[in-house]
Amino acid sequence: MLKIENLHARVDEAEILKGLSLEIPAGEVHAVMGPNGAGKSTLSYVLTGRGGYEVTQGSASLDGEDLLALAPNERAARGVFLSFQYPLEIPGVPALTFVRTALNAQRKARGEPEIAAPQFLKLAREKAAALKIDFDMLKRPLNVGFSGGEKKRMEIFQMSLLEPRLLILDETDSGLDVDALRIVSEGVNALRGPERSMLVITHYQRLLDYIRPDRVHVLSGGRIVASGGPELALELEREGYERYARAA
Amino acid sequence: MSLAEAIRERDVSRLPSRRDEDWRWTDLRGLIRQAPEPSAPLAADRVGEGPFSSLAGRTLVVANGRGPAPLQIEGEAVIAVDFVSAGDGGHAAALSLTVAPGATLILLESYRGEGGYLSHAALSIALGEGARVERVVLADASADAVEVSQAEVALSPGAAFAQTLLTSGARRQRIETRLRHAGGQAEARLDGVYLLAGKRHADLTSVVTHAAMHGATSQLAKGVVRDQARAVFQGRIVVAEHADHTEARMGHHALILSDQAEVDAKPELEIYADDVACAHGNSIGVLDEEALFYMRQRGLPEGQARALLTEAFVGEVIDRIGHDGAREIARAWAAERLQA
Numbered sequence: 001m002l003k004i005e006n007l008h009a010r011v012d013e014a015e016i017l018k019g020l021s022l023e024i025p026a027g028e029v030h031a032v033m034g035p036n037g038a039g040k041s042t043l044s045y046v047l048t049g050r051g052g053y054e055v056t057q058g059s060a061s062l063d064g065e066d067l068l069a070l071a072p073n074e075r076a077a078r079g080v081f082l083s084f085q086y087p088l089e090i091p092g093v094p095a096l097t098f099v100r101t102a103l104n105a106q107r108k109a110r111g112e113p114e115i116a117a118p119q120f121l122k123l124a125r126e127k128a129a130a131l132k133i134d135f136d137m138l139k140r141p142l143n144v145g146f147s148g149g150e151k152k153r154m155e156i157f158q159m160s161l162l163e164p165r166l167l168i169l170d171e172t173d174s175g176l177d178v179d180a181l182r183i184v185s186e187g188v189n190a191l192r193g194p195e196r197s198m199l200v201i202t203h204y205q206r207l208l209d210y211i212r213p214d215r216v217h218v219l220s221g222g223r224i225v226a227s228g229g230p231e232l233a234l235e236l237e238r239e240g241y242e243r244y245a246r247a248a
Numbered sequence: 249m250s251l252a253e254a255i256r257e258r259d260v261s262r263l264p265s266r267r268d269e270d271w272r273w274t275d276l277r278g279l280i281r282q283a284p285e286p287s288a289p290l291a292a293d294r295v296g297e298g299p300f301s302s303l304a305g306r307t308l309v310v311a312n313g314r315g316p317a318p319l320q321i322e323g324e325a326v327i328a329v330d331f332v333s334a335g336d337g338g339h340a341a342a343l344s345l346t347v348a349p350g351a352t353l354i355l356l357e358s359y360r361g362e363g364g365y366l367s368h369a370a371l372s373i374a375l376g377e378g379a380r381v382e383r384v385v386l387a388d389a390s391a392d393a394v395e396v397s398q399a400e401v402a403l404s405p406g407a408a409f410a411q412t413l414l415t416s417g418a419r420r421q422r423i424e425t426r427l428r429h430a431g432g433q434a435e436a437r438l439d440g441v442y443l444l445a446g447k448r449h450a451d452l453t454s455v456v457t458h459a460a461m462h463g464a465t466s467q468l469a470k471g472v473v474r475d476q477a478r479a480v481f482q483g484r485i486v487v488a489e490h491a492d493h494t495e496a497r498m499g500h501h502a503l504i505l506s507d508q509a510e511v512d513a514k515p516e517l518e519i520y521a522d523d524v525a526c527a528h529g530n531s532i533g534v535l536d537e538e539a540l541f542y543m544r545q546r547g548l549p550e551g552q553a554r555a556l557l558t559e560a561f562v563g564e565v566i567d568r569i570g571h572d573g574a575r576e577i578a579r580a581w582a583a584e585r586l587q588a
Contacts, residue, residue: 092560
């Protein structure tokens, strides 16, 4: 599924990723944990093609296809979805209109027919109910005036409709109370499947109580410095990142 | 009206120039070196159909300045006025509308044409007590034309006037509204949308005078300029002495989508009364790159993301159009112009 090799990337003059390698096989959930400034968000942005990041070395591929050569929307059409740490507000565009437009743009890029409005509405109602999203909220401009928790729920709502193959969750737990965290996690867990991989980026172990990872990696100083099973997250929670900061 | 006279008498020295403070961003004198010949009459088979003809009970065509007699509106009416121009000549038209007390008028006005014409339209709209008028203006002039439309609106007590101007500009174009709250308790909404590309120019100028108490004015203008286009927004609200309890709100917001496009804005509030609630806001900016990336991450190609954001930006103004059919035409017009 996702294969990252010796990735180097910089913002302006500062090198943030310094030889990051990571492989996530199909069907697996991998967590990347690390201290602030380790390069966690940079990793998510480089994988999705945000401007301002320059890849100077290395590669990232999805099922053998070079991701870095594709435009952000082409990556999305191939199934890459980033749940933003801070989802953007889209004034004037109702949430439902936005998701339908996005879904149809992806389908068009893949050569599939557009989804008909009634079929889309039915699907949207189901997914919204599962995430305890008030359907009226979907008629409001996307994320405008939404609380932090509502925005995160909207991210998972979009994810469940777009059905990506590679999910990247960037600090999805930030700003969520325990109830919201449970709902969001259930939404993510419902998407787990043999053909879908997840990259869960988080500072805290808390999220991993809800979204159980197959593997945990420690990102420090722009590289993966340690990898292990779920127990590694617990160890980090107990002992902190300090010794990995030294290792980096 | 000096501009109409200048056209009729073919006297370029009387055209407004940048020395007139009010016209400094829409200089006609410097643009037009030689007065055009008077426009020839336009054959009926060259007029075609205006954008609002399917919505109106009655359509008045003003072809190359040859226009209708003054109109009296009683009861309820939906009237389309279609200003059509062709050729490279000059012409001026005048239309006077009197709306009887308590009457309701939907006025659907359009401007369209082909050629390098110089055209002027003068409208006078008088609202009787409690009369209601919604005016929607769709201006799709020729890229080579110079066009000026000037409307004088007078509100009697309790009258309500709502206006939405939609324009794609011209070689040089000005759409001007002068509105007077002559009677108290009257309401006015003066909105506008400009979507300019190429080398087009549009100037939305308005002067609202509150001369009576308890009047309300709400103004929202939004526009998008790209290429080498230029937009001008001049909005002045004057609250006269003793026009207390006036509520006035003015907003103008523009998006500039290229380095060479330009927007000049001059919002002005002149308040001589003591007890009023007035506010204005003005912003000129670019599309939010973060929002664009977010949309692209969800699968929208860049052009589509930009179009959706800009459509939503001006959609706020279009949503305020009360007449359903006109609102849909306005929305389709904007969508077509904002496609990448």
